[in-house]
Amino acid sequence: MPEKNILEMKDITMQFPGVKALDGVNFSLREGEIHSLLGENGAGKSTLIKCLTGVNHMDSGKIFLDGKEIAPANPGEAIECGISTVFQEVNLCPNLSVAENIFVGRQPMKHGQIDWREINKRASELMSRFHLDIDVTRPLSYYSTAIQQMTSIARAVDIKAKILILDEPTSSLDENEVQLLFNVMRELKAGGMGIIFITHFLDQIYAVSDRMTILRNGHLIGTYNIDELTKFELVTKMVGKDMDVIFNLKRADVAPDSNIMLNAEHIGDGRINDISVTLKKGELIGFAGLLGSGRTETAEMLFGASKIATGEIFLDGEKINLNRPFDAIKVRIAFCPEDRKRDGIIGDLSIRENIMLAVQSRKGFMKPMTRQEQTDLANKYIKLLGIATPDCEKKAGELSGGNQQKVILARWMAAQPKVLILDEPTRGIDIGAKAEIQRLMLEMCGEGVSVIFISSELDEIIRCSNRIVIMRDRAKVAEVDGSSCTQQDILKIIAEGAA
Amino acid sequence: MKNKQTLFNKLTNPKYIMVYATIGIFLIIYAFGAFVYGDKGFTTVRTFVNLFIDNAYFGISAVGMTMVLITGGIDLSVGAVASLTGMFIAYGTSVLGLHPLTCIFAALVMGVSLGLLMGWVIHYLNVPAFITTLTGMFFARGVCSLISRESIDIHHPFFDALASWKIYLMRYADGHWVRIKPIAFINFNVLLFLVMIAIGTFILQKTRFGRNIYAIGGNEQSASLMGLPVGRTKVLVYGFNGLCSVLAGISYALYVKSGWNLSLQGGELEVITCAVIGGTLLTGGVGYMIGTLFGVLLKSIIPALITFNGNLLSWWGKIATGLLLLLFICIQRFVVTTSGKRK
Known part of the structure; x- marks a missing residue:
């Protein structure tokens, strides 16, 4: 696979009152790779993602997507650029139907009206790709957290993004659902999508990732191929102390x-x-x-x-x-x-x-x-x-x-x-x-x-x-x-x- | 969890529970009225149509209010804005000698701008809707009193013509159309109310703007993370509600043919009541125009019943409305708690 970077983030710095959340962090994502972003809580993973998706605004640094500089001002602009995100907590609307949650904001239109039939049809197809045979016209709150999580992934996938960010998507899924998600991730990767994967489960990182980037206290520790580090070395780098002591x-x-x-x-x-x-x-x-x-x-x-x-x-x-x-x-x-x-x-x-x-x-x-x-x-x-x-x-x-x-x-x-x-x-x-x-x-x-x-x-x-x-x-x-x-x-x- | 979208499945979708409750309770009360006062003419078309005629202005305002409530907001300025609209028309035609349409145009500019401004303050300055619109209410009421503190009658040929314009309901008998007996008609207000309900339904169900309203009411933060234009939508919703308030004001002026600075005091609460007993959730995210339509009918059938009884004081109507509101809020709590726990 040609190692072409689709995303490059250079010297990203972001200051919160009293805390430097990110300090000159570089990050790159290749076409068709699953890249894990690791670090303890407060290390700056979420902040980095929020800079990339326009939720927060970085103080300095540049973001290049496909070689072109972008500066998304809000999540809507990031989505238009082709960056789609599944956030840690389910960020959907519980009162809307499953189908609508997937399509809201970009509903297919027909004769100047929303084409509900098309929405429900396409949503059903998408969900069956996740082996979920459910009534997509029911409100989201009707279903379990796992299905809600799958819905937000379906939304992100359907946007046909160049980059998919998964921020702790697996915390509410059981083992089978995780495997299902991994299969979907591999499929998307084969299609050339770059995936940023954030999780606390070390086993999952080793199961799907190609490379990983480690952050600690807002600093970049390094980017490694998955076979370069053992789990022990990885944790040591994340924590910054020797594990035995801890x-x-x-x-x-x-x-x-x-x-x-x-x-x-x-x-x-x-x-x-x-x-x-x-x-x-x-x-x-x-x-x-x-x-x-x-x-x-x-x-x-x-x-x-x-x-x-x-x-x-x-x-x-x-x-x-x-x-x-x-x-x-x-x-x-x-x-x-x-x-x-x-x-x-x-x-x-x-x-x-x-x-x-x-x-x-x-x-x-x-x-x-x-x-x-x-x-x-x-x-x-x-x-x-x-x-x-x-x-x-x-x-x-x-x-x-x-x-x-x-x-x-x-x-x-x-x-x-x-x-x-x-x-x-x-x-x-x-x-x-x-x-x-x-x-x-x-x-x-x-x-x-x-x-x-x-x-x-x-x-x-x-x-x-x-x-x-x-x-x-x-x-x-x-x-x-x-x-x-x-x-x-x-x-x-x-x-x-x-x- | 079958993926079949049968009609039955569609109709049993839990999102319609509130609307069913409204329609169900309306039918029960109507059946009660028909049973007890059927001989006095409760079941006639005329009685039914009068429910619309006497409450059209609340209904028109409730269209905009429903949207505001779905976003999770509230608008307390609607009564004052409607009253100010009436004053614009009354003072403009009777004192300044302007054409009513000019006055209406001025009222529209005023109402929509005030709505947009309040929406902007609510979203971008992050001031609670309750406070912002309370301010709007005092502002509109104050301006209204500045213009005149006395009731002004409206006399203008165009306005009178519009107020007395009506379509008689007809039936076909013996080869030609005759007016039904007792005579029943639809006036401009009723027509406007029905058109606004239709427009409201279209906006809510068939446009992206409408769906964004629901998304914002469901979870504003999520809506923003999904890339929806939250700010623009909220500002426009309050703007649209301003428009509805002005139309309600016109409708009320046509109904009473005068403008008065103290008219429609507390009207905003009546309008909110219509929307809530129509199944709109005060916490946002849920509500249908058809529910609001029945909410208006439900609220107006109670005074009708009291009139037919003839012995009860009209204040019983307030008490009954209060009880109805309580009932619906309890149903809402129940629906929210049970549907949240379903897996």
């Missing part, structure tokens, strides 16, 4: 005689029944299990978000009644929910305000903290957790995913909880930030906080937990020791039930 985490030390902090006996709320868990002071237990196995529901009962109908909960030996989250906060049980955008972070409030929420809530709103106290508190945790921000007044919604997660952690650390429940705290954040969060969890255990850690990633559960509770089909099926079990053991229990 993963050299030590489990919490729990003295055998340390007292029991939380004891839930046979609790149930109708959705889930008869769960018993004990948690010692300074201990970390992991909740393992598939999505929907009842991990989150159990956590919600322990936090009072879902009222228990049966069973009893004891904290430090005393029976407690949890009717609502406020009751749990009062006795110093903290909960970081799974969906941080929806349930955790309040994006429009500053970092300071987000951090002080739980403290203030416990103190009661009649005793407000002074501004100085708030700022001191926020700055202390920004420093302690290494939150990347110019100051504590930045809106929390403008932070990267990993940093948002740290803000939530800070909120609960500041409240000095006895029990901290973390539901998927590391989801969707990069390896470096993950390790950081894990380190912080373990440090809190060292200070005597008892932690419940829910995660879908078994390796991190095994790495951190003293004990692991395994859930399956809305019931607790086993409890294993964290130091002596392997992923295989746990998978077997999840798959087959308790031995």
